[in-house]
């Protein structure tokens with residue numbers, strides 16, 4: 001494993017605490033422990049961040065784009081100044097019957113995120129709290145599918161590469177791999193000499 005070029009994060013159940021059935025109102029929004037630090041750590045390590053979220057409540061008329069944008073604005077506020085453009089949020093507002101190509105488990109949002117960041121999706125780590133996220137990661141060709149088991153689905157996903165309990169574990173993994181990356185650049189340097 002090495003540091004990904006992009007970290008793809010599901011929103012609800014990962015960055016914000018899962019609410020049954022949906023996060024619809026301001027009082028539903030609880031930031032997960034470590035969420036801000038996850039985004040900051042990745043960006044500071046030079047890893048692009050894409051947040052990908054299914055928001056069928058928009059299509060169902062249960063919530064508005066305005067509210068979804070408000071929640072996403074909280075994520076954007078976590079990005080360190082000067083590298084905030086490396087963080088992007090992607091939303092599928094459709095219903096399952098709309099047959100769009102962006103609703104997870106389809107890979108549309110993930111592929112768009114990697115494309116916009118100009119990075120190889122093959123190096124991506126995808127973190128989600130449900131099988132649909134892991135299926136999307138597989139379909140997109142992400143290098144690593146990580147199931148966070150403290151969101152919507154506690155049962156460890158059989159299609160995930162690894163399971164984590166919380167975002168602090170993810171932060172640790174990023175930092176460890178960040179260390180490995182410096183070793184790698186040292187090797188690259190040696191090869192050039």
Ligand SMILES: [Mg+2]
Nearest residue numbers: 010012013129
């Ligand atoms: Mg989720």
Ligand SMILES: [Zn+2]
Nearest residue numbers: 092100102103
């Ligand atoms: Zn869609």
